[in-house]
Amino acid sequence: MTSLLPEPAVALPPGKPPAEGPFGWQEPPIQIAPPATSSAGQEAIDLAARAGLHLDPWQQHILRVGMGEQPDGSWAAFEVAVNVPRQNGKGGIIEARELWGLFIGGERLILHSAHEFKTAKAAFKRIERLIRACPDLHKRVKTYRQTVGEEGIELHTGQVLRFIARSKGSGRGFTGDCNVMDEDMILGDDAMDALLPTMAAVPDPQIWYLGSAGIGAPSVVLGRLRRRALAAVETGVPDPSLAYFEWSVTPCRDECPPGCAEHDDAASDEAVLKSNPGVGYRLTLEKVARERATLSPAGYGRERLGVGDYPSDEADTWQVIPEETWRALAARDSSPEDPVAFAIDAPPERDHAAIAVAGPWRGGTHVEVVDHRPGMGWVVERAKQLHRDHRPRCWVVDGGGPAGSLIQALEEALSEVERELSGSPEAVVEIVQPKVREIGQACGRFYDAVADQSLSHLDQAPLASALAGAQQRPLGDAWAWARRGVQVDISPLVSATLAKWGLTAEVEEASVDPLDNIW
Template identity: 70%
Template sequence: MTSLASERSAGLQPGTSPTGDGPLRGWQEPPIQVAPPFVSSAGQEAIDLAARAGLELDPWQQHVLRVGMGERPDGSWSAFEVAVNVPRQNGKGGIIEARELWGLFIGGEELILHSAHEFKTAKAAFKRVERLIRGCPDLHKRVKTYRQTVGEEGIELHNGQLLRFIARSKGSGRGFTGHCNILDEDMILGDNEMDALLPTMAAVDDPQIWYLGSAGIGALSVQLARLRKRALAAIEEGRTDPSLAYLEWSADLHVKECPVDCTAHDDPASDAAVLKANPAVGYRLTLEKVANERSTLSAAGYARERLGVGEYPSEDGDSWAVIGRDVWEALADGTSQMEDPVAFAIDVTPERSHASICAAGRNGEAVHVEVVDNRPGTDWVAKRARELTEKWQPRCWVMDPGSPAGSLIRDLTDALKADPDEEVGEDEEPRLLAPIVQTKTRDVVQAVGQFYDAVVSGQVAHLDQAPLATALAGARKRDLGESWAWARRGVGVDITPLVGVTQARWGVFVEIEEPEEEVEPWADFG
């Protein structure tokens, strides 16, 4: 269920102010939300208690508490797990503090365990809660001690209730049986931590886990990816998850194949995308400050840190989701070779951390595909392309100008000049050792479809190279109208070997326009 079909808290429309005439506000309800049904909520108690302690919560923070603390008819939690995925500096800490205050002073939870990836984060959270309690005499008098010993930080009440603060990175927390577990910085949370935590909660009556953090950062975001997958599956199938409340503020950015007038995706440079991903705009964030971030951060960094566009690893069970492992391995042939002429292709990861040069050529009725190089960075690509061209004399190099590799077309052109010292005019093209074919969107779609069909029909041969197998294991589809292409975002693996061989195979068959021959002026024959 999306937030539009969910329990509505403040009734605010995206990008509006509470009164309708004030400054622009971020979305107070998330664009992605799923939650089990509930008949009542302890969230209002947490909101009111936080206000008594001097913590005034934004409408979006109140919405999270109302949904996350929903109750079934018997008074038990409707959601065993609550996940909040929101960009940095929006105020997720206020949600944590309100939930912990409720657990201590209203909910009667015997042990509340607050963990973070780093000790300094847990320590800072401890100090914030301590200040709130000390500032409210009615709450402060119920405290027996504020534990300050390093590694033992916590707040203990006279009745024995305890709020502990620990760092997961130090191996702490194993064996604790918390009635409520707060997992801060959940974008750095893997199986080891979850394996240590969940079994300890089996004997607890009506426990609850809260995950809070920002967008996924790849391989480290194992548990966040798992939660997000459950939420998206429920939304896609038009149902709720029976035990998970998941709320995510993020933009859904344009892809390069989007038409100019696309309204289904968000422009990363727009204020609308910022408002969609940052509920604190108009409260503690401003569009002006965000604009400064946009001009300073890399495109990928800005998308992740401010627009909530994360990278989420796939679980083993999700591997080989597009092309089956058995199908691919059946096509492996350690003796396979390419016939001349061959085609080469280049691809680069979105963050430009790795690049691949791939090749393809006929092998009887099949086409042999191969990863020639897969290395970190991009500064090596042009020189290597020159070497391969001189050795293989390929029919073409294939480049996608709209992809991250597009920025290398100029370098590749310079590297492939037949005469490096040749001077050409502004309207002239240099003579190249091999032509560079730049794909269009329809070519990308056709290349992927042709590669897939060739694999399924057994018309591909390969050497069972690890980089290509890894890319295929983690590959996902990205819908393009009624067709699809390889998804670059959120796959958690380097898919440049797969994109490269897909384009190189297409290059084996593409028609290449021959350069027009220069005709001598008639005067020369007079």
């Protein structure tokens, strides 16, 4: 059986400034993105130009990649994060994305939030000026809402762009097609807990994070996003739902030898160009030199070179299985052999779902995450495709978990595929639903397989992130996986655990009408 992963996204090489002048790098030193077959980015770029907003090459690059689409037209990346030093022009990216959502994308509600109200209001005024200056866009606006706390733009066709200051409660009750999180270096769990679940019921949502380098404890969410990106870069396996762009340097340390080629010289122009794509467009090396002379070394590193302070996360402490133990079992070129078992799981918020597969490999068991995407609506069709391609011995879903609501639709859809493949009109696929004690057994077997090194995996970021954020909860005399916080999604881990258990689970034969046995 071949690997079920899509082809990995290729990280673009660092951009090089044009030879004719001092321009900043137009492609970031750190970038990941899921595979995409098309992009709506050019539409956003062209519309922005009509409104008088002419974007730099690096801004256009982010829109083309961040607005990448899958073959069915849905977003390739659920989350898009842009980490770039101040005054480089990230506001232009936000404005172009919001204009597209209002006037082309048909997004019913776009929520733009910032840490402070004055920042959100300034963003509202900028995009209002762009729209008013373009008659073709202005005539489509029903109202510009100016009431304090209610700032926004509403079109005659019903689309709304709202501007709010973040708080624990702001955003509750709104169902946004797109959330724009400005100043994401000041973004914590309370604000995300209020805003992110609003997108769970949206068929094809997208969330954009934009800000500058981390500033310590307030940068909780940005720190998580960055760790996911670095994990994907390190392993070469793309994060299936995150596009991340960061302009920054790795400064030399005190112990670095003269002429160190591994790190960047923080006092050099080269470091400025690497971390500031706006140089040559709205920044100059002369202005930056004045900053370097005035700011503290730490302040200059953070504000101009993108050297951030990112808080550690309790969810990254690998409490159940040590990280080094897990990483040691990675085998990139492996794939499960037949017969395989598939399993499906979702977090309580139902904002994501995961499908995993397990199969024999070299005397042990290989597991991998086949798919991990936002929402639940995609699962049944994907399961049909996998069943048709691989004819697994079983499908496993915890009937008492969030994915249990899919069981009836899955059984109907998979039975249809099985009848097609087998030619038997009586063929029925029944989803295997583990009992509580069997869930405990599944977790124990997974743990034991890691301990005795009889399990292999592809070192995928979603599975590693789930393990990093997992803990144990009592289950009678056994235990089951649990998560440490609402921001942790352990569905990739739970589905992989259940898929492994499914390899030896008792599977009932295809259901047959009892009347067929009456003579």
